[in-house]
Amino acid sequence: MAKRRKLGRGVAVVGAGMSRFGMFRDRDSKDLFAEAFRDMTASVDKGLDPADIDALYLGNFSNDYFMRQSHWGPLISDLVGITPKPATRTEGACASSALAFREGVFAIASGFYDIVLVGGVEEMSKRTTEEVAEGLALATVPYEGKAGFTFPGVFGAVATAYFEKYGAGREHLMNVTIKSHENAPLNPKAQYPYTIRDMMEAKKASLEKRGIPVPEWEDEKAFLRDSKVNPVVAWPMHLYDCCPISDGASCMLLVAEEIAKNFTDEPVYLAGMGQGSGRGFHASEALTYFEATRYAAKEAYGMAGMGPEDVQFAEVHDCFSIAEIIHIEDLGFFREGEGYKAVEEGRTRLAGPKPINTSGGLKCKGHPVGATGISQLYEVWTQLRGKAGARQIPNKNLRVGAAHNLGGTGGTCTFTILERR
Amino acid sequence: MAKRRKLGRGVAVVGAGMSRFGMFRDRDSKDLFAEAFRDMTASVDKGLDPADIDALYLGNFSNDYFMRQSHWGPLISDLVGITPKPATRTEGACASSALAFREGVFAIASGFYDIVLVGGVEEMSKRTTEEVAEGLALATVPYEGKAGFTFPGVFGAVATAYFEKYGAGREHLMNVTIKSHENAPLNPKAQYPYTIRDMMEAKKASLEKRGIPVPEWEDEKAFLRDSKVNPVVAWPMHLYDCCPISDGASCMLLVAEEIAKNFTDEPVYLAGMGQGSGRGFHASEALTYFEATRYAAKEAYGMAGMGPEDVQFAEVHDCFSIAEIIHIEDLGFFREGEGYKAVEEGRTRLAGPKPINTSGGLKCKGHPVGATGISQLYEVWTQLRGKAGARQIPNKNLRVGAAHNLGGTGGTCTFTILERR
Numbered sequence: 001m002a003k004r005r006k007l008g009r010g011v012a013v014v015g016a017g018m019s020r021f022g023m024f025r026d027r028d029s030k031d032l033f034a035e036a037f038r039d040m041t042a043s044v045d046k047g048l049d050p051a052d053i054d055a056l057y058l059g060n061f062s063n064d065y066f067m068r069q070s071h072w073g074p075l076i077s078d079l080v081g082i083t084p085k086p087a088t089r090t091e092g093a094c095a096s097s098a099l100a101f102r103e104g105v106f107a108i109a110s111g112f113y114d115i116v117l118v119g120g121v122e123e124m125s126k127r128t129t130e131e132v133a134e135g136l137a138l139a140t141v142p143y144e145g146k147a148g149f150t151f152p153g154v155f156g157a158v159a160t161a162y163f164e165k166y167g168a169g170r171e172h173l174m175n176v177t178i179k180s181h182e183n184a185p186l187n188p189k190a191q192y193p194y195t196i197r198d199m200m201e202a203k204k205a206s207l208e209k210r211g212i213p214v215p216e217w218e219d220e221k222a223f224l225r226d227s228k229v230n231p232v233v234a235w236p237m238h239l240y241d242c243c244p245i246s247d248g249a250s251c252m253l254l255v256a257e258e259i260a261k262n263f264t265d266e267p268v269y270l271a272g273m274g275q276g277s278g279r280g281f282h283a284s285e286a287l288t289y290f291e292a293t294r295y296a297a298k299e300a301y302g303m304a305g306m307g308p309e310d311v312q313f314a315e316v317h318d319c320f321s322i323a324e325i326i327h328i329e330d331l332g333f334f335r336e337g338e339g340y341k342a343v344e345e346g347r348t349r350l351a352g353p354k355p356i357n358t359s360g361g362l363k364c365k366g367h368p369v370g371a372t373g374i375s376q377l378y379e380v381w382t383q384l385r386g387k388a389g390a391r392q393i394p395n396k397n398l399r400v401g402a403a404h405n406l407g408g409t410g411g412t413c414t415f416t417i418l419e420r421r
Numbered sequence: 422m423a424k425r426r427k428l429g430r431g432v433a434v435v436g437a438g439m440s441r442f443g444m445f446r447d448r449d450s451k452d453l454f455a456e457a458f459r460d461m462t463a464s465v466d467k468g469l470d471p472a473d474i475d476a477l478y479l480g481n482f483s484n485d486y487f488m489r490q491s492h493w494g495p496l497i498s499d500l501v502g503i504t505p506k507p508a509t510r511t512e513g514a515c516a517s518s519a520l521a522f523r524e525g526v527f528a529i530a531s532g533f534y535d536i537v538l539v540g541g542v543e544e545m546s547k548r549t550t551e552e553v554a555e556g557l558a559l560a561t562v563p564y565e566g567k568a569g570f571t572f573p574g575v576f577g578a579v580a581t582a583y584f585e586k587y588g589a590g591r592e593h594l595m596n597v598t599i600k601s602h603e604n605a606p607l608n609p610k611a612q613y614p615y616t617i618r619d620m621m622e623a624k625k626a627s628l629e630k631r632g633i634p635v636p637e638w639e640d641e642k643a644f645l646r647d648s649k650v651n652p653v654v655a656w657p658m659h660l661y662d663c664c665p666i667s668d669g670a671s672c673m674l675l676v677a678e679e680i681a682k683n684f685t686d687e688p689v690y691l692a693g694m695g696q697g698s699g700r701g702f703h704a705s706e707a708l709t710y711f712e713a714t715r716y717a718a719k720e721a722y723g724m725a726g727m728g729p730e731d732v733q734f735a736e737v738h739d740c741f742s743i744a745e746i747i748h749i750e751d752l753g754f755f756r757e758g759e760g761y762k763a764v765e766e767g768r769t770r771l772a773g774p775k776p777i778n779t780s781g782g783l784k785c786k787g788h789p790v791g792a793t794g795i796s797q798l799y800e801v802w803t804q805l806r807g808k809a810g811a812r813q814i815p816n817k818n819l820r821v822g823a824a825h826n827l828g829g830t831g832g833t834c835t836f837t838i839l840e841r842r
Contacts, residue, residue: 008429008532055696064485070559071514074698074713074832084716086696087833088520089512093492099509103524110530111429138491275476275507277495292495295505411495412508 005274005303007109010257012267013418015044016378021248021366022191023125029063029072030079032249033121036371037080040251045264048253050080054113056087057104059097059120060370065135067123080117091370093139093407094319096120097250098275098373098414104254105270114259119251122370132245136369139408141280152242154281154409155320156234161287162322163236166337170236174224175343176321177240177363183350184360186391191246191366196220203229241321246366250374252381268384271400272306272417274299278410292413293330293404300402300415301332308332310400311417313355313383313393315376317406318362327404328356331415351394358383358391376403377416384420426695426724428530431678433688434839436465437799442669442787443612444546450484450493451500453670454542457792458501461672466685469674471501475534477508478525480518480541481791486556488544501538514560514828515740517541518671519794519835523694525675535680540672543791553666557790560829562701573663575702575830576741577655582708583743584657587758591657595645596764597742598661598784604771605781607812612667612787617641624650662742667787671795673802689805692821693727693838695720699831713834714751714825721823721836722753729753731821732838734776734804734814736797738827739783748825749777752836772815779804779812797824798837805841 017039019032041048056077064070073087090099097120104118124132137150144154163169177196184190185198194202200223207214217223224230230238253263260267276295281287301307308331316331318324325339333354334342342348348356359365359379362372380401382388402417438460440453462469477498485491494508511520518541525539545553558571565575584590598617605611606619615623621644628635638644645651651659674684681688697716702708722728729752737752739745746760754775755763763769769777780786780800783793801822803809823838 005533008530056698062485062491064483064559065491068559069563070483070486070512071561071829071832073513074700074829075562077698078700078704082698083700084697084712086717087513087698088524088696091491091510091512092494092508103509103527106524106527106531106533109429109532110527112426112527112530138485138489140492141496142490275509276505277477277498277503277508279495279499279504283499291505296507408492408495411492 005299009109009111011105011108011254011270012257012260013252013381014255014260014263014267015040015048015253016381017043018189018250018375018378019248020189021246021368023245024247025125027247029067029121029123029249030075032247033076033079033119036119036249036251040253044253045266046262048263050082052115053082053085053117055085055107055116056082057100057116057118058087058089059100059373060089061091061093061096061122062135062138063123065138066127072121092412094369095373095405095407095412095414096370098405098416101252101374101377101416102273102275102414105273108254108256114256116254117251118254118374119249120371120374121249122368123247124245124368125247129245139411141282141409141411143282144280144409152234152237155322156237158287158326159236159322162326165288166340168340171221172340172344173236173241173321174221176318176324177224178220179343179349180318180357180361180363183358183391184364187360187365190360190364191244192364196223237320243319243362243367246368248366248368248371248375250371250378252374252377266385268381268418268420271419272300272304273414274303275414277412280409280411289326290330290406290410290413292410293327293406293415296413296415297331300417304417306400306417311402312395312398313358313401315359315379315403316356317404318357319367319406323406324356324361331404350391355393358388358393373405373414376405377418380418384418426720430530430532432526432529432675432691433678433681434673434802435676435681435684435688436461436469436674437802438464439610439671439796439799440669441610442667442789444666445668446546448668450488450542450544450670451496453668454497454500454540457540457670457672461674465674466687467683469684471503473536474503474506474538476506476528476537477503478521478537478539479508479510480521480794481510482512482514482517482543483556483559484544486559487548493542513833515790516794516826516828516833516835517791519826519837522673522795522798522837523696523835526691526694529675529677535677537675538672539675539795540670541792541795542670543789544668545666545789546668550666560832562703562830562832564703565701565830573655573658576743577658579708579747580657580743583747586709587761589761592642593761593765594657594662594742595642597739597745598645599641600764600770601739601778601782601784604779604812605785607810608781608786611781611785612665613785617644658741664740664783664788667789669787669789669792669796671792671799673795673798687806689802689839689841692840693721693725694835695724696835698833701830701832710747711751711827711831711834713831714748714827714836717834717836718752721838725838727821727838732823733816733819733821734779735823735825736780736800737777737825739778740788740827744827745777745782752825771812776814779809779814794826794835797826798839801839805839
């Protein structure tokens with residue numbers, strides 16, 4: 001049982017930025033972080049002198065493996081011009097930058113620093129798909145990887161078990177995909193800013209142009225059912241159930257609560273945060289939940305003095321469509337076995353009562369793994385400040401949002417609740 | 422200029438352990454960490470229930486690269502039985518576990534956790550020397566690595582510049598080596614527990630046995646001057662100026678100051694800590710100092726309200742013999758350009774006024790890079806508790822010791838001061 005956690009000093013987020021996510025073969029990690037840093041700097045209402053930054057935390061999964069360059073902390077502190085101030089890399093697989101956020105919070109809450117830059121970066125697209133798959137598999141538990149239980153395999157098995165237990169099916173996964181693709185065109189930083197319908201029309205046009213007979217797809221689901229368009233990856237995971245390979249960077253400016261108003265009249269505050277670890281599915285009682293997510297949620301709700309009902313919207317780690325369904329249950333937004341129904345009923349859509357992944361999620365926004373955690377928090381921050389443009393949640397009383405980030409096959413999980421006061 | 426830093430809550434070290442360091446081709450990172458954890462648990466005077474540990478921080482440089490396995494946080498939390506509690510990996514090249522220590526401190530000082538396990542691990546000897554060299558080069562600044570400025574090359578250039586500026590020579594480097602090898606046989610965990618004289622006698626016996634004429638080495642320096650025994654690596658760095666390839670693990674138990682007495686009647690307290698980052702030598706005014714070390718020292722002394730004269734002994738990052746000489750200057754123990762004289766005069770010997778690397782240092786104790794930072798703090802803790810056995814510093818009023826850890830070519834540096842009250 002998690003104890004009630006609290007911090008000795010409050011922390012506020014006064015700036016956030018991210019690069020566009022995508023596959024950028026002519027841009028490196030420094031280029032991407034520079035874009036995110038400029039975006040963040042521009043978001044600080046009363047301005048930021050980078051010389052005031054006390055320290056940097058940077059999430060990166062494995063540029064060691066992907067780019068044959070490690071030790072990114074000082075490379076990025078040099079880039080943003082704060083050397084010789086400290087720079088620390090955190091790694092927790094796909095949750096690497098959520099860990100950077102957390103260490104930035106601790107460093108401020110401890111009283112040691114007042115102004116901390118936290119961020120994440122990953123550069124993946126210069127590798128082949130095979131190399132990326134091999135690299136990502138470094139983050140699985142050895143018992144899993146050696147048993148062939150790599151990422152699509154794990155989530156395929158998870159989906160199969162979930163279907164069996166709760167009576168869901170592949171059509172329910174499609175609802176997640178369709179919803180994410182509804183949000184993505186509203187996000188100018190998304191890697192795939194297209195609705196499923198956009199892609200269906202484009203495919204039709206392309207086939208017609210080439211004189212190939214066009215299938216009669218009566219709707220998005222028919223399109224997704226067509227295995228020529230959406231081939232199986234690891235049953236029941238199909239291509240459109242899986243997030244893409246991406247490059248990108250994200251960052252945030254954290255400051256001690258008592259100086260937040262020096263940076264903006266509208267700070268967003270940290271309300272709660274939690275982190276959990278997992279042993280892997282070889283040691284799990286079932287495939288249909290993530291223990292680490294549940295632990296992280298308990299810790300975060302405890303600190304915030306809030307429950308799932310208080311979180312008005314969330315970014316949730318949807319590396320695969322089934323992950324989103326299971327996590328919205330693990331986080332307590334919906335009951336066990338009812339997540340897929342909530343999605344089907346439209347409850348998680350942008351205009352629904354509990355919007356999930358307004359950014360388009362990992363599926364459409366992209367998933368440069370080390371950058372993802374803070375990009376999720378960027379979305380929450382942006383929504384809470386009412387600056388999300390076309391994808392702004394229509395609720396006029398938006399006050400509390402959260403981000404959930406998963407690393408590996410549930411090895412590392414974080415849940416972070418932000419609030420506007 | 423570093424601000425005066427302080428923590429909102431004090432932190433104590435109530436347990437410390439390490440595996441033996443060496444090349445263990447039949448033992449993996451989990452085996453090594455288990456040994457360190459058992460050693461640490463046995464050191465907690467009033468006992469430890471692992472279930473009371475709130476979180477884990479683990480330093481690891483690149484088991485991604487060396488062992489094709491990343492995401493070590495949850496693997497080690499599983500090993501020590503604390504899953505689903507959080508586990509976070511930190512990376513700062515050869516300073517990776519000093520960063521884990523620091524994040525453990527912040528997590529407690531913030532008020533969030535009370536009892537945190539911090540540690541480090543690295544597994545290197547299963548790779549060839551060429552692969553290790555390639556792996557370590559991932560931690561250099563790209564401008565350096567691509568210019569052929571890998572580790573022995575960097576420190577060879579640093580030594581050459583130091584010699585030129587201050588009139589030192591290769592014989593002065595030998596003094597560091599001879600001193601480290603004096604201490605190592607007194608450390609049962611050291612990889613090379615031999616004096617230079619031991620090795621000279623062993624070499625003589627081996628040559629005699631094989632009927633080969635034995636050179637007339639009149640003393641240790643003559644032995645080290647013999648290029649058959651001590652070949653050049655990167656001038657003026659010879660084999661005995663360089664630390665070895667090692668496997669090993671280390672850990673410590675950190676607790677909030679107010680509960681320290683629940684674990685031991687003799688806690689050791691954190692007095693000061695600092696961290697700095699560096700841009701690399703392409704951006705440095707000279708090769709004869711490390712900006713990141715100086716920044717880290719300033720931050721740590723400021724927090725402790727102490728100066729170099731208050732630190733009675735230290736572990737100092739001696740990846741190469743020249744590094745120890747330069748760092749004892751950068752840390753303020755001796756004036757610029759006088760470190761080599763201090764070593765020559767025996768001031769840094771075990772019985773001298775400022776003992777340096779009583780453990781045998783990286784040179785003799787070994788340097789499993791991710792484990793090194795906390796193994797240095799282990800030595801300081803052990804000395805302060807009067808438990809260093811044959812290598813116990815003879816000063817009966819030992820009260821303050823420190824550890825200095827360097828990552829990359831000065832990209833990351835930490836300095837940590839511990840005290841007995």
